[in-house]
Amino acid sequence: MSEAKVLVVYFSRTGTTRLLASAIAKMLAADLEEICDRSNREGPGGYLRSLVDAIRKRPTEIVPAGLSVSAYDLVVIGSPVWAGSVSAPVRSYLIENRARLPQVAFFCSCGGHGAAAALREMSVLAGKPAVAECRITAAAAHQGVHAELADFVGALKRHLAWSSEFEWMC
Numbered sequence: 001m002s003e004a005k006v007l008v009v010y011f012s013r014t015g016t017t018r019l020l021a022s023a024i025a026k027m028l029a030a031d032l033e034e035i036c037d038r039s040n041r042e043g044p045g046g047y048l049r050s051l052v053d054a055i056r057k058r059p060t061e062i063v064p065a066g067l068s069v070s071a072y073d074l075v076v077i078g079s080p081v082w083a084g085s086v087s088a089p090v091r092s093y094l095i096e097n098r099a100r101l102p103q104v105a106f107f108c109s110c111g112g113h114g115a116a117a118a119l120r121e122m123s124v125l126a127g128k129p130a131v132a133e134c135r136i137t138a139a140a141a142h143q144g145v146h147a148e149l150a151d152f153v154g155a156l157k158r159h160l161a162w163s164s165e166f167e168w169m170c
């Protein structure tokens, strides 16, 4: 297989998921795309709106993606955890791209709770299991403690190498 094409897509309200997405994209030599939300998420009002969207499992209007997922072998999608759920912009992105998604991997940033449920939800919305998953607390992300991130990227690299080995069978 020629070099696998990898896209890292993320939403970030306060920068933590962006930090992780940038690190992952660098380690995988991947393209990077931010999901832009048309809803204002800033300040206490934005926090409340985000909380209500998450509790109601409500998608939001997002700016159409610039990069097409169908051009990639693997799409790595990152979200903050909101009320034990995936964030509304990532929910919208998964719904809108579900039919065209290639292999997927997911990561979440969180305060410490609810990442497992959010990752499960991402898999249901994508309509397929992830080849690998990762959860990192905001505290760890900002301390630069990235052992989990290195494990995650290692698993993705092994998966891509394995896919490349067996491409001739398809």
Ligand SMILES: Cc1cc2nc3c(=O)[nH]c(=O)nc-3n(C[C@H](O)[C@H](O)[C@H](O)COP(=O)(O)O)c2cc1C
Binding pocket: 011, 012, 013, 014, 015, 016, 017, 018, 047, 048, 050, 051, 054, 079, 080, 081, 082, 083, 084, 085, 109, 110, 111, 112, 113, 114, 115, 137, 138
């Ligand atoms: C509306 C809202 C709800 C949240 N709910 C949770 C939660 O249920 N569990 C958790 O561990 N963190 C929760 N958090 C914290 C974020 O997941 C965490 O700070 C994350 O790293 C933020 O990522 P970002 O900076 O990319 O937006 C919540 C944050 C917001 C804004």
